[in-house]
Amino acid sequence: MQGAYLNYAAKRLLQAVVVVLLTYVFTFVVVSILPGDPVTNVLRDPQNGFTEAEIAQIVAAQGLDKPIPVQLWNSLSGFLTGDLGVSLRSSRPVSDMIAEVLPSTLRLAGAAIAVALVLAMAIAYGARFLPHRYGGAALRALPSLFLSVPSFVIGLLLIHIFGFQLGLFMVIDPDSFWATFFAAVALGIPISAQIAEVLMANLDHEASQDYADVARARGLRQSRLFFRHLLKPSSLPVVTVIALMVGEVLGNTLITETVFGRTGVGSLIQRSVVTQDLPVLQAIVSLAALVFVVINLIADLIYPLLDPRVKLVGAAPRRVTTADELSGKVSA
Amino acid sequence: MASQDGLTPPLLRVDGLSVAYGPNEVVRDVGFELGRGKSLALIGESGSGKSTIARAVLRLLPPQGRATGKIAFRGQEVLSLPERRFRPLRGKAIGFVPQDPGNALNPVRTIGAQAEEAAALLDERDPRIRRALILDTFAQVGLDNPQRVYDSYPHQLSGGMLQRVLIGLAVLPRPALLVADEPTSALDVTIQKRILDLLSRLRQDLDISLLLITHDLAIAAERTDAILVLKGGEVQEAGPTAAVFAAPASAYARKLHADVPALNPDRYAVLRDPGFARLKTAAPKIEVAGVTKTFAVDGRSLTAVDNVSFAVPAGTTHALVGESGSGKTTTIRLLLGLDQPDTGGITVAGAKLEGRAPTSLREAWRHLQLVYQNPFTSLDPTWKVESLIREPLDRFRIGTPRERADRVREALANVGLGEHLLSRKPSALSGGQRQRVAIARALVLKPDVIVLDEPTSALDVSVQADIVGVLLDLQATLGLTYVFVSHDLALVRQLAHSVSVMHRGRIVEHGPVDEIFDRPREAYTRTLLDAIPAGLSSRPTARTVTRIAAEELA
Structure with missing residues (x-):
């Protein structure tokens, strides 16, 4: 049971990590291929009063002029190290907000x-x-x-x-x-x-x-x-x-x-x-996915501990009801 | 059955008891008496109301059930008692042993936690003494390692051990009356004998009265002082066991007696195709040679079938007998090609079966069909009888729609069912009719071989008689070859031509059925044969009911 449980826990953990990463990539791609350019739209908003030179500076600072895969890489590695980027509106770190x-x-x-x-x-x-x-x-x-x-x-x-x-x-x-x-x-x-x-x-x-x-x-x-x-x-x-x-x-x-x-x-x-504050949205969606995945991971991990009948086969728990089913033979 | 001295009332007295579910009266005007230290069997088939009476005595009827009449326990009327005043009697004065031990303990709590509930009924305040009493009782009911049982969850024990636990929990608070509802019908025949021995012994040691509910007349005759025969909720016959058993007065009791294979050695044997000569002359239809199958369980490997060989000549019946876990089921799964053997070869009708691709297995299945043990689960409840029987023809694309319809009717006629059933669904059929439909479905492809996996174990004894008749008749007219899996040795003796006795994955003994059963060479075969309840002749006396040996644990 002990070894089987650790094996099961490791597999489920790995699955959870993959799900979170895929969610992050998915949101990023969806936001990138949206029509229009929300970033420049936001920055060009007359209310903000940025000059073209300032806009170019912000775009360069945030790496928004780089190709999409590079942006994804930068953003993802930032997410993994806890750096969620900077809000386009308030220029404050998203993590603080x-x-x-x-x-x-x-x-x-x-x-x-x-x-x-x-x-x-x-x-x-x-x-x-x-x-x-x-x-x-x-x-x-x-x-x-x-x-x-x-x-x-x-x-x-x-x-x-x-x-x-x-x-x-x-x-x-x-x-x-x-x-x-x-x-x-x-x-x-x-x-x-x-x-x-x-x-x-x-x-x-x-x-x-x-x-x-x-x-x-x-x-x-x-x-x-x-x-x-x-x-x-x-x-x-x-x-x-x-x-x-x-x-x-x-x-x-x-x-x-x-x-x-x-x-x-x-x-x-x-x-x-x-x-249209994209860095904030991206961070919240990814965090929501993270919370969802972690809670479900916890549920999956404690379930076998709560139900003594659950027998772990690979990454999936299965319920057994009789000793005969467990061993194929009458057990002592 | 009168009370011992006429002054003290009998322990339990039931008078004019009727139980109804809504407008449906399932028990009608039943009365009996059970004296202190005595035993009484309520016997009948499914629907006879025997379990309902037991539940009425315990006041455990479902909410919609209404009981009227009188039930007096120690002279006190209990039907009219408020729940609050009846509850203290449960467990402490009236113990209950249920039918299916596999489902009678809470699966997510340890046995110990549930035993403590029974121990709480004793007037013992010290938890250590209560605990010691529990372990004592476990040892008393023949459980080898009481502490381990105490710490186990129900799914970690076998059915026989669970039933011992349940009996232990029932007798622990020292009740005056034990109600046992088919306590052994879910168990192997050898374990059944040990459990019944245990009940008889406890009854004598602890002076407990027993109300035994059973469908098996042989068990009732062997174990009780008096019998009450029920049918459709009404008493057919009542009296001392010896009298009822030796000379049943009612037609129903006579039929019940006549249909039990163990009590009537020639009941079915006369119907069997007298094809014993074929055992030596006919070419084998099935050959199983040196087959082994190993499963991996929890990292250990378990040999379910170990070097098993047997041959079945065409037109004969070969029986596989043995307890649960002896490898019978794995053997027939290999024979049907549902699992592949690790080593060894299987030949059916001249065609090799092992190592085949699934597509060519389909061809083999045309000649090889299965009748499953439980017709209540083997037929899709949403299908009509006609579709159920026609399905194999559709799957194998045999004939035109018209020819298919003809063959469905032919198969139905072969099992003795009328065409008016074609448009019914399984829920509208009785157990016997369902099993006939299952047999018709196996027949419709005109196979040579039918594997019968305990085809009558889920059915009443009179229905069993019916199905066995159909099977033997079909063999005689169509020349079918049967592989018959069963734990009912009395039935095997009358139905099979040859037999293999399986124990722990091995065939310990095989040969013509008379030879093996009349002169068993192996001790295991003798144990199986001795376990068949045989009615009055094998009635245990006070002296023979000695401490039973601890259950053999595999």
Whole structure:
């Protein structure tokens, strides 16, 4: 197992590195072949007031007059050493600009995933064990409702009720605890719906397995059955779902940050798109890919550790269910 | 079956029990009594309601199931008890041993963690003593290395070991009643015997009453004091085992008795083609010579099939018998060309099979067909019967559409099914009908050889009788050659002409079936034959139920 796991981890790590590099190259190429020349467009913008000589100087300094492959090489080696280039608009290092807004976004995204997890677990537990008259079965419909309401609508509702009506937070102070909390709720609700769907389906499946009945025949009460027997096997696939959800969280952060008036990566993207600040966009897209790949890598790496049945074959985990399948023979 | 002294109530008394799923009544007006220290078998085929009764006693019916009537445990009515008051009885007073040990333990928790739940039912506060009791119980049920079992996950143990664990967990809190729902139907015949021996011994040592649910009349006769025969949710017959077994009064019990191969040595043998002479004279249809196959598992190499040779003369049946893991399945996969042997040669109908390219294997498959053991999974549920049977003809582009339709009808008639079934889907068929469809699909190419991989093991005994009849009939009329894989030696004895006994990848003994079964030379063959439940004649007494030997672990 030990050697097989290291082998598997090394292969997955290598795959992840390749994916990140390809994403970087892909974004770079797409930006390069776009019609028009955004760089000179931005620099020639009369508002900036650069002279032709200054423009030529900036172009030379940024290496923009070199052939595309050379530019790609320079940009990629910069990315790998942590140098993300310089903004065309503010002339500040891109890494500084991102570092400024990243903590706020990470706080929001992290809080949103936590909210989503708690909410999903509550829905799944309630749907399974709440008696009918307390709305147990009705909870099953909740995820579809959550999914069909866009998160900005939820955000606006939350601001209206808790911000304006109840006065729990001030809209002009978006970094306060309650403001962050409700932004996370708005962002987390659609995510929780998808986790809850997976969790409920898996709970139904696990609860119908023989071992659940056998455990009940051993005298276990419902809550113990849920937490000790059903929750772990049902949440294993959730690990994968959350990892896949990260992309959606990143995308929705943009909208939520706008709705709640927060400064974050979302607002930085929005500004860069409007002003065609290519180095910033390139850096953010590549970082987003990096985050996505790393989270999925972590999920893939911990999955075999969580599920004792998973047997590693090359770079792909495979689930075995019996000793006979594991060895082809009855094992001791 | 009356209570011992008329004053104390029987341990379990069921009166007028009916269970319904919605409008569907699956158990109707069932009543029985089980005294302290006694055993009772509920026997019947699938759909007879026997497992439903067991679940009603444990109050583990699915939410839509409704039980009415009376179930009294130690004189206390339990059906009307609120869940909160019934739960303490579960495990502590009523233990449960499930049917499929492979699925009865949580796969992502260790056996120890689940054993602690059972130990928590004891009034023992010291965790170290609880732990010691668990390990003691594991040793008591014949598990060799209790500590290792405690630390294992379920998938790391074999089915026989898991069933021992489950029995151990059930008896650990010292219940007065043990409900065992087909505790051995998922296990090999030799392991079945050891598990049943274990249950008999524990019952005597610990004075536990046993409610045994089984479909096997021989097991019921061998292991219980009283029998209740069920069909379609209704009691057909009830009484002391010896009486019911020796002289069944109801027609259904008589049929049940007559269809069990182990109890009726000539039931199927008379239908077998008397082609024993061909064993010596006919040219071999199948020749397997010195075949070896090795798999790499976790870096170790495992020889699944080791220098196996046998020949099957045309028109005869050759049986491969042995326990799980003995190499039967690998052997037939090699024979079918699904895997390639490392060394050795396989010839079917004069054509070499090994080392062939997949395209030329297709040609061989026209002469070589498979009937899989479980007709509930081997037929695509979205296809109609007609398409299922016609598929091989379509794949091999045989004949015009009209000829194909004719051959489908012919194959269907051969297995005794009516044409009105052609437009049905598998879900609308019974288990026996499905297996007939699977056989028809194998027949439609007019093959010479059919490989039968435990073709009746997923079916009820009366359905098995039916399918065996069809198979023997086809052999007699079409001159088919069968390779028959089975662990049911009583059936093999009546169905096959020659037999190979496999053990750990090797053929330990082979020859004409009478010779091998009447005068086995190998101890392993004798063990297999001794494990066949034989009804009253092999009933273990208190003295013969001694401590069983530790399970042989490979």
